[in-house]
Amino acid sequence: MSEMNAESAGLQHSSLGDEIVGRINELAAISETPEHLTRIFLTKEHRVAADLLLDWMRAAGMRAQLDAIGNVCGRYEGERPGLPCLMLGSHYDTVRDAGKWDGPLGLITAISCVADLNKRGRRLPFAVEVTGFADEEGVRFASTLLGSRAVAGTFVESVLGAKDSNGISMRDALVQFGLDPDHIGAAARAPSELLAYVELHIEQGPVLEGLKLPVGVVSAIAGATRLAASLTGMAGHAGTVPMPLRRDALTGAAECIVEIEEFCRTDEDGLVGTVGYIHAMPGATNVIPGQVAFTIDIRAPTDAHRKLAVADIVRRIENIARRRKLTLQLDVTHENRTVPCAPWLKRQVAAAAAAEGFRVFELPSGAGHDGMAMIDISDVAMVFVRCKGGISHHPDEHVAVGDADAGARVLLRLIENFHPKGAAE
Ligand code: HGY
Ligand code: MN
Numbered sequence: 001m002s003e004m005n006a007e008s009a010g011l012q013h014s015s016l017g018d019e020i021v022g023r024i025n026e027l028a029a030i031s032e033t034p035e036h037l038t039r040i041f042l043t044k045e046h047r048v049a050a051d052l053l054l055d056w057m058r059a060a061g062m063r064a065q066l067d068a069i070g071n072v073c074g075r076y077e078g079e080r081p082g083l084p085c086l087m088l089g090s091h092y093d094t095v096r097d098a099g100k101w102d103g104p105l106g107l108i109t110a111i112s113c114v115a116d117l118n119k120r121g122r123r124l125p126f127a128v129e130v131t132g133f134a135d136e137e138g139v140r141f142a143s144t145l146l147g148s149r150a151v152a153g154t155f156v157e158s159v160l161g162a163k164d165s166n167g168i169s170m171r172d173a174l175v176q177f178g179l180d181p182d183h184i185g186a187a188a189r190a191p192s193e194l195l196a197y198v199e200l201h202i203e204q205g206p207v208l209e210g211l212k213l214p215v216g217v218v219s220a221i222a223g224a225t226r227l228a229a230s231l232t233g234m235a236g237h238a239g240t241v242p243m244p245l246r247r248d249a250l251t252g253a254a255e256c257i258v259e260i261e262e263f264c265r266t267d268e269d270g271l272v273g274t275v276g277y278i279h280a281m282p283g284a285t286n287v288i289p290g291q292v293a294f295t296i297d298i299r300a301p302t303d304a305h306r307k308l309a310v311a312d313i314v315r316r317i318e319n320i321a322r323r324r325k326l327t328l329q330l331d332v333t334h335e336n337r338t339v340p341c342a343p344w345l346k347r348q349v350a351a352a353a354a355a356e357g358f359r360v361f362e363l364p365s366g367a368g369h370d371g372m373a374m375i376d377i378s379d380v381a382m383v384f385v386r387c388k389g390g391i392s393h394h395p396d397e398h399v400a401v402g403d404a405d406a407g408a409r410v411l412l413r414l415i416e417n418f419h420p421k422g423a424a425e
């Protein structure tokens with residue numbers, strides 16, 4: 001395939017960045033509350049956002065529909081109907097009090113790239129599909145990558161029984177949303193339908209900004225282990241139970257949490273550990289907490305390192321519980337292996353970045369992404385876009401319009417110059 005003419009392409013997509021930023025802001029307005037951006041799986045905000053994204057996909061010349069788990073799926077046919085596709089995408093759910101770029105930047109950029117192809121009447125020797133995943137963050141049901149696992153055919157039916165903080169099961173939430181929980185298998189795609197999966201995403205770290213680079217090539221996506229911990233002691237009167245007789249679940253959890261932090265802080269190989277959620281019961285000022293639930297998120301550059309660290313942390317928590325006469329329940333709620341990006345795809349991302357005049361820099365992703373599920377049916381690659389201060393999962397998350405435009409130009413160049421694996425490069 002001939003290299004796209006940079007000048008003609010330049011004329012075509014100079015306003016890509018502006019369009020993308022405008023849509024990021026429009027999508028960000030769809031939130032559980034106006035004060036804090038929160039858009040959770042199978043909520044009314046999910047439905048409103050899906051309808052808007054489907055409209056944008058159709059306006060870009062794609063056939064678009066909601067799939068069996070609530071992903072938005074758009075398809076832009078190639079030179080003839082029914083060709084295998086280059087799949088692009090990202091997620092459109094958010095964490096609580098989120099930034100507006102994590103997920104939507106990749107999805108909106110992909111839609112804008114297809115719209116640019118459509119505007120020019122450009123048809124390629126493959127189809128281009130854009131998938132917006134409905135639940136990458138795993139906020140509502142602890143388990144994560146639900147949308148991409150459904151597409152990859154690896155959705156585990158047992159999670160349908162998982163309950164949210166209001167006691168609503170995923171099964172019931174799907175029914176309330178208008179989907180059939182026994183029909184999720186229909187979202188699965190065959191590996192033969194995909195030539196590759198490529199996701200553009202904000203870096204969510206400070207490396208590109210430190211190097212003054214707008215874009216980067218992702219080498220691998222770090223694996224992660226999530227655990228749910230529960231400590232049970234003995235609730236009691238805050239005024240009458242002497243300290244030596246207490247079995248305080250909250251102080252026990254506090255010792256565990258500091259132990260996790262200290263263990264990870266003193267590790268020298270990139271281990272990170274986070275306790276992002278804690279809930280003490282019964283939760284009254286004058287009652288010694290009898291039970292505490294908290295979450296643990298452990299990540300490391302390699303799976304072996306992460307697994308050894310998880311085993312060590314579990315042992316330390318068990319010792320604390322034993323010494324404090326607390327009952328411990330500890331369950332792994334989510335585990336993802338480290339996923340390497342395919343060298344043949346990384347080369348094409350690098351070539352697109354270089355063709356757009358950017359220095360090529362390769363870096364790992366400490367954050368998880370839907371490519372961790374898509375790897376089961378396709379080779380994956382990622383394009384990182386610089387974000388201010390590396391801030392993410394925070395309302396101050398920000399991408400400059402010039403960087404949004406740079407990411408779009410690289411993704412568009414990658415699409416138009418894409419060679420399926422093994423084809424002459
Ligand atoms: O947790 C993660 O790394 C991703 O943002 N879901
Ligand atoms: Mn995220």
Ligand code: MN
Nearest residue numbers: 091102103136
């Ligand atoms: Mn993300």
